[in-house]
Amino acid sequence: MNNKWMKPVTFLLLAGVIGGFGLAASHTKIAHAEAKIGEPFAAAAELQLGKNVYVLDQQTADVTGDQAADTVFLVGTKEKQDDIYASAMTLVVQDGKTKAYSKADLGDLGGYEGELTLVDFTGDHVADAFVKTATGGSGGIYNHVVATFAGKTSQVLFGEAENEGIRYEGKFVDGFKIEGTGTHLDKPLTFDVSANKALYTAAKLYDQAGKLVVKADEDLSVYSYPFSSLAPVDMDGNGTYELVGEQRVVGMNNADTVSNIHSVWGLGSDGKWNPWEVEYSTFLIKHPGEAIQTFTGLFVLSNTRVQLTNFTLCAKAGPALAESAQRYYQNPFPSFEYQTQLWAF
Secondary structure: OOHHHOOOOOOOOOOOOOOOOOOOEEEEOOOOOOOOOOOEOOOOOOOOOOOOEEEEEEEEEOOOOOOOOEEEEEEEEOOOOOOOEEEEEEEEEEOOOOOOEEEEEOOOOOEEEEEEEEEOOOOOOOOEEEEEEEOOOOOOOEEEEEEEOHHHOOEEEEOOOHHHOOOEEEEEEOOOEEEEEEOOOOOOEEEEOHHHHHHHHHOOOEOOOOOEOOOOOOOOEEEEOOOOEEEEEOOOOOOOOEEEEEEEEEOOOOOOEEEEEEEEEEEOOOOOEEEEEEEEEEEEEOOOHHHHHHHHHHHHHOOOEEEEOOEEEEHHHHHHHHHHHHHHHHOOOOOEEEEEEEEEO
């Protein structure tokens, strides 16, 4: 994952970032091993999965295409059985007819709350495996994998690159706006962030008239994060599932959400995931509590200057931030957004 997504204000622990998906599949005939979620995976030694391997989730469906129900296990390595984090996550399929096992190595996939869903993404009427797991970082990011075992051959259809979704990059400009571009979009995308006027003026990013205060050569980069939510949904009711996702676009730091991107993705005949719909939201009213709290705390920690999302602000802004925080916490109000559809299939 591009390290630009690491916002230095609030450290984002991508503990479960997917490494290269060097998919390794093996087929082993061993006796049927009963397995329950949370229990040690009895077939781990025979499949050479290592020690301390536990069942994270399991589902049943025909995933090989032989019209017999197979059992699919999502397993992972944990130091202790009651740990909530698992590394080296692996998909294991027990053939419904032969009882033989096959596995798909998902590289460095690890995380919290690993979940497995079996639905058809390819349209071949054979279920595929959808895995999601939380990274545990402050960005609220989830890693996702789609793998197929059709024809008893395993292949990853959705991995690290696809999990980036719409990759948006932009910058703050005059007029309380953000301008930038995103992948899969045929036009520039501008966000109105005037709902955050109080925060940005207190942080000395803008003056009251909406003029950027920071130097022109400072980096005011704005980025989207990978999916914070992604779920299989049969959008057109034909039995083939699409993926519906949500992403955040963040501004001054990880707590400063400037927009949310909603997208629908379908798997094409070329094996690529294509956006069917893309929408973004803009705040009309926004409570800046988390962002102000973050900024205020950071200024207290520094006597001179602090680095804030790759551009520098003077510590004298600290009192103004504290005053804004007090004002908003005494008079809380909710956040509202409006959505704009950018592109639809």
